Amino acid sequence: MSRINYTDSIPNNVDLSSDRRLQRALEKWQPAFLDWWGDMGPEGWQAKDVYLRTAVSTDKGGWAQFGHVQMPDYRWGIFLSDRIPDRKVGFGDHMGEDVWQEVPGEYRNMLQRVIVTQADTEPASVEQQRFLGATAPSLYDLRNLFQVNVEEGRHLWAMVYLLHGYFGRDGREEADELLERRAGNEDKPRILDAFNQPCSDWLTFFCFTTFTDRDGKFQLGALAESGFDPLSRTCKFMLTEEAHHLFVGEKGVERIIRRSIELTKEDPNGNARNLGGIDLATIQKFINYWFSYSVDLFGSEVSSNAADFFASGLKGRWNEGKHDDHVALDVFRNIAHLENGKIVDKEIPMRNAMNELLRDEYARDCAKVMARWNKAIAKEDFPDFEITLPNTRFHRRQGIYANAHFSPDGTPISAEEWEKKAGEWLPSDADREYVKSLMKPVYEAGKMANWIAPPRRGINGNDINFDYVRV
Ligand SMILES: [Fe+2]
Ligand SMILES: [Fe+2]
Numbered sequence: 001m002s003r004i005n006y007t008d009s010i011p012n013n014v015d016l017s018s019d020r021r022l023q024r025a026l027e028k029w030q031p032a033f034l035d036w037w038g039d040m041g042p043e044g045w046q047a048k049d050v051y052l053r054t055a056v057s058t059d060k061g062g063w064a065q066f067g068h069v070q071m072p073d074y075r076w077g078i079f080l081s082d083r084i085p086d087r088k089v090g091f092g093d094h095m096g097e098d099v100w101q102e103v104p105g106e107y108r109n110m111l112q113r114v115i116v117t118q119a120d121t122e123p124a125s126v127e128q129q130r131f132l133g134a135t136a137p138s139l140y141d142l143r144n145l146f147q148v149n150v151e152e153g154r155h156l157w158a159m160v161y162l163l164h165g166y167f168g169r170d171g172r173e174e175a176d177e178l179l180e181r182r183a184g185n186e187d188k189p190r191i192l193d194a195f196n197q198p199c200s201d202w203l204t205f206f207c208f209t210t211f212t213d214r215d216g217k218f219q220l221g222a223l224a225e226s227g228f229d230p231l232s233r234t235c236k237f238m239l240t241e242e243a244h245h246l247f248v249g250e251k252g253v254e255r256i257i258r259r260s261i262e263l264t265k266e267d268p269n270g271n272a273r274n275l276g277g278i279d280l281a282t283i284q285k286f287i288n289y290w291f292s293y294s295v296d297l298f299g300s301e302v303s304s305n306a307a308d309f310f311a312s313g314l315k316g317r318w319n320e321g322k323h324d325d326h327v328a329l330d331v332f333r334n335i336a337h338l339e340n341g342k343i344v345d346k347e348i349p350m351r352n353a354m355n356e357l358l359r360d361e362y363a364r365d366c367a368k369v370m371a372r373w374n375k376a377i378a379k380e381d382f383p384d385f386e387i388t389l390p391n392t393r394f395h396r397r398q399g400i401y402a403n404a405h406f407s408p409d410g411t412p413i414s415a416e417e418w419e420k421k422a423g424e425w426l427p428s429d430a431d432r433e434y435v436k437s438l439m440k441p442v443y444e445a446g447k448m449a450n451w452i453a454p455p456r457r458g459i460n461g462n463d464i465n466f467d468y469v470r471v
Pocket of ligand 1: 152155
């Protein structure tokens, strides 16, 4: 079952040909998707051969096959992790009941909203990144960008399969609208804010894949716990693809940091910018920006929606299995609130704090990334500098901290102080212009742009100077 059928027009491991109606509906959506990909996918690279991996089976380890393909020929399809026999709902009010193979009527709207919100992020990121190919720092990076892009396209397929397969006419309409909204468009924006922000330089791309794709990891992890079994199985397989996106981001930022240190040491005034690099202070500002936009994606700290998602068994906690109490009633957790300029803890019923729990897990994971970057900095023999992660209260536009100001360490500050200091903490227009001015393409195999260090190794055992994209 986990072997993928590539003879169907839509590759799948869900025995799609046995459901004629669904197959026809998806075959109707397929050309619309390809039109969207042509319009909004990577600009200028559709006719080039790119060294991409494609899913072969959803078994652990053996799922990837590598080869040069043109992106429009990529085999987007529907791949679910194997069904676990006799699986039970693992949390909430339905704890211990059989998982649902069909949408439970009472939760239909809620479930549809969760799926549409997740789905919308997938095409959005492709749109945000569509011009980056024009300024790739190497063919290796160009290939990684396109790998991320085609897989976000596949994630869209994964979600559209659920909409078409389980939500009837409403689902088909939602699937159509996923191809109509546009990242950053004023009239038809994408649903979530971070997915309307421009992504027009590679430092942004690497921060985005580190921090915003990592939000995806945690959302998918929580949905993989779902009592709606098709959603759970879909998200489980998406997580295996997501891991590569996080790798691309983390290693990308790390390589920029390493190069920055080299140039800082080389310059008599200790400024990487003098030698065409990105200075560490600017890198830190971009990290602050994308971390804060990404923590917004988890929703409000105190949320009755989050409580409903948990109670209904639709969205669990990260690693739900590792918790002892899967019902989470009559338990509380403290959440810091701002009152009269002071931080005070308030006891919140655990179910209403589910967004905050997931955000905590996310921030802990991000802190591990910082530790790895700081280890790389230490290896370069560069004392007295560390990359830091801002507090989750810093620079928020959603949730209970949105209408106040906080320094990167989470201390409440006045609006005046914020005005004075924001330029030290977040990228200024001049910083963005500077970073953009460095973005010149390098399309010669094995060569790197001056502002980034080469990767330590290539993809799938190949050299760094392999022809990852045939220009
Ligand atoms: Fe994705
Ligand atoms: Fe991703």
